[in-house]
Amino acid sequence: MAASSPPPRVESLSNPVQQLVINGEQVPENYIHRNTDDGPICASFPVTEIPIIDLGLLTSSSPTGEPELEKLRSALSSWGCFQAINHGMASSFLDKVRAVTKEFFALPMEEKQKYSRTLEDIEGYGNDTVVTEHQTLDWTDRLYLLVRPEDQRKLKLWPENPDTFRDTLNEYTEKLGQLTEIVLKAMAKSLSLDDSCFLDHCREGALMYTRFNLYPVCPRPDVILGLKPHADGSTITFLLQDKEVEGLQVLKDDQWVGVPIIPQALLINLGDQSELASNGIFKSLVHRVVTNSERERISVATFLLPHPDMEIEPANGLVNEQRPRLYKKVKNYVSLYFHNYQRGKRPIVHSKFKFIFLLFFISYGLYRKQVAQGNSWAFIEEEHHMVVHWYNVLSREV
Ligand SMILES: O=C(O)CCC(=O)C(=O)O
Numbered sequence: 350m351a352a353s354s355p356p357p358r359v360e361s362l363s364n365p366v367q368q369l370v371i372n373g374e375q376v377p378e379n380y381i382h383r384n385t386d387d388g389p390i391c392a393s394f395p396v397t398e399i400p401i402i403d404l405g406l407l408t409s410s411s412p413t414g415e416p417e418l419e420k421l422r423s424a425l426s427s428w429g430c431f432q433a434i435n436h437g438m439a440s441s442f443l444d445k446v447r448a449v450t451k452e453f454f455a456l457p458m459e460e461k462q463k464y465s466r467t468l469e470d471i472e473g474y475g476n477d478t479v480v481t482e483h484q485t486l487d488w489t490d491r492l493y494l495l496v497r498p499e500d501q502r503k504l505k506l507w508p509e510n511p512d513t514f515r516d517t518l519n520e521y522t523e524k525l526g527q528l529t530e531i532v533l534k535a536m537a538k539s540l541s542l543d544d545s546c547f548l549d550h551c552r553e554g555a556l557m558y559t560r561f562n563l564y565p566v567c568p569r570p571d572v573i574l575g576l577k578p579h580a581d582g583s584t585i586t587f588l589l590q591d592k593e594v595e596g597l598q599v600l601k602d603d604q605w606v607g608v609p610i611i612p613q614a615l616l617i618n619l620g621d622q623s624e625l626a627s628n629g630i631f632k633s634l635v636h637r638v639v640t641n642s643e644r645e646r647i648s649v650a651t652f653l654l655p656h657p658d659m660e661i662e663p664a665n666g667l668v669n670e671q672r673p674r675l676y677k678k679v680k681n682y683v684s685l686y687f688h689n690y691q692r693g694k695r696p697i698v699h700s701k702f703k704f705i706f707l708l709f710f711i712s713y714g715l716y717r718k719q720v721a722q723g724n725s726w727a728f729i730e731e732e733h734h735m736v737v738h739w740y741n742v743l744s745r746e747v
């Protein structure tokens with residue numbers, strides 16, 4: 350092969366991390382983070398209070414709901430997540446979801462491998478797809494299942510062991526479906542938009558995937574991550590954390606901070622598709638998972654995604670002359686997402702208008718010209734608004 354030809358395409362499945370641990374194998378090189386632009390990997394970053402939102406108050410029509418809506422808007426614009434309490438699920442039920450997750454991962458390897466994913470599919474039991482030779486792998490095993498729409502479920506990948514697994518997942522999905530409506534409506538209300546603005550993305554044919562994560566005990570937590578930094582590609586994500594073992598960290602003001610465990614809470618993360626639909630007012634949460642040399646950890650993440658044919662773009666009410674349109678229209682964002690994730694990149698960057706700087710450049714040029722001609726400020730302002738207006742109109746068509 351000529352020296353200039355591209356390296357061969359590497360696409361394969363990696364072995365379950367649990368298998369490496371059981372076999373006592375040396376940690377393969379491709380799990381080690383060599384150049385951490387993202388700062389040191391450290392499990393002991395400060396644990397900080399994440400905003401707590403009472404979902405019962407969000408649905409209340411009395412004035413007590415107003416401050417909670419304001420809290421929600423502020424949490425999603427500054428953090429991109431919140432701890433949801435009073436969500437209608439009993440603590441004993443959340444414990445049951447955690448218990449079936451642990452029981453599944455505790456099964457013998459041959460039993461779990463009955464549900465193994467293939468290279469062509471994202472669903473099933475397994476680990477990262479290796480897409481490039483430079484990829485750093487995550488220290489985690491997963492069981493990834495589509496739970497909605499129900500008629501698209503691949504039941505052959507749904508464990509029959511433990512025997513309560515399927516019923517528990519069914520009930521959990523049902524309950525998260527109810528919460529979805531509450532949260533998406535409140536998100537719209539908090540921005541003074543029509544109630545259906547975010548909900549419309551997730552009605553007919555919307556997808557819901559649940560991912561059961563296991564982070565086995567790791568011999569090198571100083572250089573290995575459970576999950577590399579990412580923001581979810583979803584509209585929102587519901588995350589049920591391990592009840593005892595911490596590990597999730599979020600990026601806040603360029604610092605990694607640990608997320609405390611509130612056993613009865615669900616952490617709700619804002620995904621890229623809502624950042625985009627809110628024209629950047631809400632921020633999708635950048636997060637990662639650190640590993641632990643003493644205890645394994647589990648978590649259960651449920652991702653809510655628009656139907657792949659649905660076009661998502663900044664809401665009309667959030668694009669104006671003061672706030673130009675920041676993102677392009679996207680469709681099937683998740684396909685873009687996976688391609689980038691394994692390469693450690695953020696796909697939302699590709700949805701940003703690259704030529705927003707042009708807007709400022711043109712405005713500045715006009716400003717200089719008008720000042721030179723001695724025109725009034727009001728005239729200059731009017732011309733600036735016209736430029737922004739045309740930018741908004743034209744960027745809609747891209
Ligand atoms: O395990 C966690 O706490 C986070 C999981 C997560 O971020 C994901 O599955 O996308």
Ligand SMILES: [Fe+2]
Nearest residue numbers: 579580581636
């Ligand atoms: Fe995530």
